[in-house]
Amino acid sequence: MLPCTGRIDESLLLKAFENGADGVMVIGCLEGDCHYVSGNIRARARVKRVYGILDTIRIGPDRIRMFNLSAGEGSKFAEYTNEFVEQIRKLGPSPINVVRAKQGSAVTREEAT
Amino acid sequence: MKSGSNLEKVLAAGHFSVTAECGPPRGADPDIVRKKAALVKGNVDACNVTDNQTSVVRMSSLAGCMLIKEQGIEPLIQMVVRDRNRIALQSDLLGASALGVRNLLCLSGDHQKFGDDPQAKNVFDIDSMQLIHLAKTMRDEGIFPSGDKLEGAPKFFIGCAVNPFADPFEIRVPRFKMKADAGADFVQTQCIYNMEKFKKYLELAKRENLHERVKILAGVTPLKSAGMAKFMRRMVAGIDIPDEVVDRIAAEPKEKQAAKGIEMCIEQIQELKEMEGIAGVHVMAIEWEEKLEEIIGGAGLLPRPLVQ
């Protein structure tokens, strides 16, 4: 359980990819509306750094994205999610999963957990 | 006489002296130096040979000095502390003196960032102030700074540079005084365009009696065009070219700007000649040596005096 996107750091996001995620959505509160003052702003900066890392190791920066929503915006949440899932579908499985599939071990790697 | 150099003699005899400068080539061709020397000869009391100015690699200053000396010009060796530690500096001072170079200009040197090799390691073991002190110690006490006795002391008329236009202005004269205290016999200033500011500087220097202790040679550089003035103003740190100077040359049509630049330079030298405390001029006609005779002659400073 994370109380705030401000608790997310880069390694947590990278772990998601190690655990087999093809894409990661980070959804924080609306900017200016953080219960912890600036947690979502910090999260945005961290997502941006991970974006850079994924780009350098050629996993593709488009597999991670940050969204801002309030708790009352259920339909928007669905809309964003559909849009992002569609984007990831177009990109296909992450290079990690491609390799794992070839080796017949698409399961989570032990040391990444 | 401290060095017996022609420049020292001319100044000691009370003449208004003239020096110029000669940048060695970006290569090993000695004829380039000889050609420049032919344009300088007869117009000056001594000629500076620059030491890898703006950190751009060139033929060494000492080699350039020897080449112009062969042509009958008295050399003035420039030495920067950027590229050599105190061991190399002492060694080169001894070598230059042994080869008959009698005038020395002690400089820091532009940062290597501006040259061919911005990744070079700089030295700055001692600074220019300490190089003056080093040369004076060797000349006057006949010893190395380590205390050991020299087998023959080097003989130099020791010079330094000052920039009256760099910041902060208030320490410019105290810093000049430090150079005098360190042992400078003469000074060549950064090129002057802002005469008002220079006069203010000179007044302060005179108040400290520096003009009595150190021969002041005022630096001038003729402008080739309004474009050059604007470029220097923008690109060269510590150059102060007032609007009225730029406007005056810019008012001329392009083809007449060079002539105007020379006319302005001559006027400036004549004004400097009349100023108390100014012992001479240092004419830096950068890659324009062919105009030296016209400028120096135009200012009424030819022929150069022969002093025994």
Add this chain to the structure above:
Amino acid sequence: MITGTPKPIDEILEMIEPYDNIIVAGCHGCVTVCRVGGEKEVQVLSSTLRLAREAAGRPLTIKEVSLERQCDPEYVEQMRPYVGDFDAVVSIACGAGIQFLAEKFSATPLLPGINTGFLGVTERQGEWSERCQGCGDCVLHLTGGICPVTRCAKSLFHGPCGGSVNGICEVGKDTACGWQLIIDRLKKLGQMENYTKLKPYKGWDSSRDGGPRRIIREDMI
């Protein structure tokens, strides 16, 4: 503190190319404070290397470690029981820490994961700047608390040179003229007499030029 910057991932990947089983070792000292070599950075670098290697079809096993300090023998020794089980160690401590590990574990290749910078201060989050070159002969009492060796691009002892304009050094518009800073401070302190004194040639033998330095304090041995 000692500062540093991460090495490019591609450079580290090239270094670890021959290995399949490595340690990534961080340090809780200076490099944690300047966010280049602490526990978090160990995690991020390890994940990154694992992902890159797995995507390339050559999975990598990493043991993630963070020592209290890589520059003190008692902490370094903590690695001894297991270091021999690995092909190599990527250390993201400063150069001193990396070398100390190399010295202690002579059979294991030690690879630098950061470029060590300088002795500096935190200007703000994400910005550090140099203050000290450790020259071994401090003159800050004479120069208004501002170091001419470090802050002047030419390490002049009688600055500023002619390249100082409006308080800015000729090497770049983001670099303050060290001597302008010294003069401003001396004026404020009423110590301008320190400026006009001719200073002796600096002895660089107490600096790096004298070879690797040692401090031996008999009273502490």
